[in-house]
Amino acid sequence: MPGIYWLASYPKSGNTWFRTFLRNLQNDGDQPVDINDLATGSIASHRGWLDEVLGFDTAELTPDEVERLRPAVYRWALREREIGYHKIHDAYTLTSDDEPLVSAPLGALYILRNPLDVAPSAANHWHCSIDAAIAKMADPEMALARSRKSLPSQVRQRLLTWSQHVLSWVDAPGLNCRVIRYEDMLHDPLSTFGLATDFLQLPRNRLETAIRFSDFRELARQEAEKGFRERPQHTERFFRAGGSTWRDKLTQEQVDRIVTDHGAVMRRFGYLDENGDPVSERT
Amino acid sequence: MPDRFHYTCYGLTIQSQLPLPELLHAVSSVPEIAPAEVDIRIGPVAPEGLPGGTRLGPFLWVTVSSLWLQVPKVARFLVSEGREIVIDPEPGIDADSLRVFLLGSALGALLFQRGLLVLHGNAIRIGEQCMVCVGHSGAGKSTLAAGFLRRGHEILADDVVPVATDCRALPGFPRIKLWQDAADRLDIDTQALRRIRPEMEKFNYPLFDQFADRPLPVRWVYILGSHARPETLFEPIRGMARFQPLHANTYRVRYLEGMALKSEHLKLCGKLAGRIRLARITRPEKGFELDALIDRILADVAEHP
Structure with a gap:
């Protein structure tokens, strides 16, 4: 059955890393896929995708008008012959017509990462201080590409707060959603990527090769050698440490703030222990 | 009335x-x-x-x-x-x-x-010929057109550029659509301008005598894009490779499906491809050096009259 699997995540949670895995899984090569050729589908917010299906310019519409039309665009993909795997950073929200933004997908793979590690990574990506990133992660009005004075190549994406983003997807009524954690991709790749592979209805025959080809050292090696085209201009490297570094990057006050803002969701997904303290990453 | x-x-x-x-x-x-x-x-x-x-x-x-x-x-x-x-x-x-x-x-x-080749971009007069700048939505085409205007160039068409079988671009109407950000960059006061739609920060910028009202042969086509790197790339496209990018930058190319016009369209694409200078320009996403970009394009135009 054709349709869409969404690869959903809050920004800086491993979506690009997962796409390199997926590309290597689908590509029948004996070399790792070029990180500058990660054509695993589109991103939900890509203006070109919307314009092509709609037949008129979203550039002439307000962000609210565009949002109302997005479900019809994704429904149209049900007519495609093949399953599509597309990235999405939007939270799972309802439009003003009370319709899910991404209506009737085959499913959603939600990639979750410890918010203590998302914050410094997002600060680097958004070119702001860690405190500002923490504030954005707690802002229910947070959205990407929200400018109304110019024309970004992506349409507005509502993120909500980090916690709301997670819950919007994982608790969405009637949505076939599977969660994988970034930390498990790192420390237990075979079973984590294996589970994702099964969920996405893909064959397992290249699973181990794809994991090896999308190892962080391989990605960092390629980036050092030829650069990475999705890297924001002001950052030095996209594929950075990979592992958990928040203990070196956050002050105690920043850790406390994130735990205060997102404690309930962190506890639910194993990022806090029974005392409410952040867990140490397995080594 | x-x-x-x-x-x-x-x-x-x-x-x-x-x-x-x-x-x-x-x-x-x-x-x-x-x-x-x-x-x-x-x-x-x-x-x-x-x-x-x-x-x-x-x-x-x-x-x-x-x-x-x-x-x-x-x-x-x-x-x-x-x-x-x-x-x-x-x-x-x-x-x-x-x-x-x-x-x-x-x-x-x-x-x-009507059998025209319709490109998605702007047509700007240079001497007795014209340059068409194409690219996806958000690539910066309008800003570039406004920059050429400020340099004194005339504009034939904004957004929709029809090219006739003799490879001449046809003049549209004397306005361009300008986002508030582009207006700010060019010190254009939008107070007195009419909004494209009441709720949008996008304006009708009238061209007055900077409208080129005659068809002009298309001599140069530049495909504008952006990337997340600080450098601007300028890559000429030669020979047969010129065909596909022209086709890809056709206005609403999907309209052609089912219209029974595809073969005529492809023929016209091929004809135009054979006579133009074509290059891909990739600019940094952040920090659009408009004047430097215009200088670079004009230098290329001068090299390929």
């Missing part, structure tokens, strides 16, 4: 029930003697699309001779035979919103039906 207003654009005479202030008035319209080539009127358009046609999208149908387009909460448009556009407005919609989609998608479809 007259029951029809008379205009000219893209080399066509147009009569319209809807006033179209962006367009030039027809100089000598004697409609009784020479009927207009295009008729635009308000009327019913069936809500269910085109029976027997091809459905190309949730809001789009085509047949060999017609295109049906719905812009939800704005209007339905039926474009037929390259001669007629019927607009069925949603109750309470403002005329500005109707005109945005009429002068964009609907008129673009009509130009296709």
Whole structure:
């Protein structure tokens, strides 16, 4: 059955890393896929995708008008012959017509990462201080590409707060959603990527090769050698440490703030222990 | 009020029930003697699309001779035979919103039906020829066009650039659409400008005497794009490789499916590809060095007269 699997995540949670895995899984090569050729589908917010299906310019519409039309665009993909795997950073929200933004997908793979590690990574990506990133992660009005004075190549994406983003997807009524954690991709790749592979209805025959080809050292090696085209201009490297570094990057006050803002969701997904303290990453 | 207003654009005479202030008035319209080539009127358009046609999208149908387009909460448009556009407005919609989609998608479809190659970009006059800058939405085409304007260049067409079989671009109407950000960059005060639609920070910028009102041969095409790196790339495309990018930068290329015009379109693409200088320009996403980019393009133009 054709349709869409969404690869959903809050920004800086491993979506690009997962796409390199997926590309290597689908590509029948004996070399790792070029990180500058990660054509695993589109991103939900890509203006070109919307314009092509709609037949008129979203550039002439307000962000609210565009949002109302997005479900019809994704429904149209049900007519495609093949399953599509597309990235999405939007939270799972309802439009003003009370319709899910991404209506009737085959499913959603939600990639979750410890918010203590998302914050410094997002600060680097958004070119702001860690405190500002923490504030954005707690802002229910947070959205990407929200400018109304110019024309970004992506349409507005509502993120909500980090916690709301997670819950919007994982608790969405009637949505076939599977969660994988970034930390498990790192420390237990075979079973984590294996589970994702099964969920996405893909064959397992290249699973181990794809994991090896999308190892962080391989990605960092390629980036050092030829650069990475999705890297924001002001950052030095996209594929950075990979592992958990928040203990070196956050002050105690920043850790406390994130735990205060997102404690309930962190506890639910194993990022806090029974005392409410952040867990140490397995080594 | 007259029951029809008379205009000219893209080399066509147009009569319209809807006033179209962006367009030039027809100089000598004697409609009784020479009927207009295009008729635009308000009327019913069936809500269910085109029976027997091809459905190309949730809001789009085509047949060999017609295109049906719905812009939800704005209007339905039926474009037929390259001669007629019927607009069925949603109750309470403002005329500005109707005109945005009429002068964009609907008129673009009509130009296709007339066998023209329609490029998605801006046409800028350079001497007795013209340069067309194409690229996806958000690439910076409007900002670049406004930059050329400030340098004293004339503009033939903004957004929709039809190219005739003799490879000349046809002049549209004397305005460009300008986002507030682009206006700020060029010190253009938008206070007195009319908004494209009431709720948008995007303006009608009239060209006055900087409108090139004659068809001009297309000599240069530049494909504008952006990337997340600090350098600007300038990559000429030569030989047969020129064909595909032209096709890809056709305005609403999907309209061609089901229109029975594909072979003519491809032929015209090939013909144009054979006579132009074509290059891909990739600029940094952040920090658009507009003046440097214009200098670079003009240097390339001078090298390839």
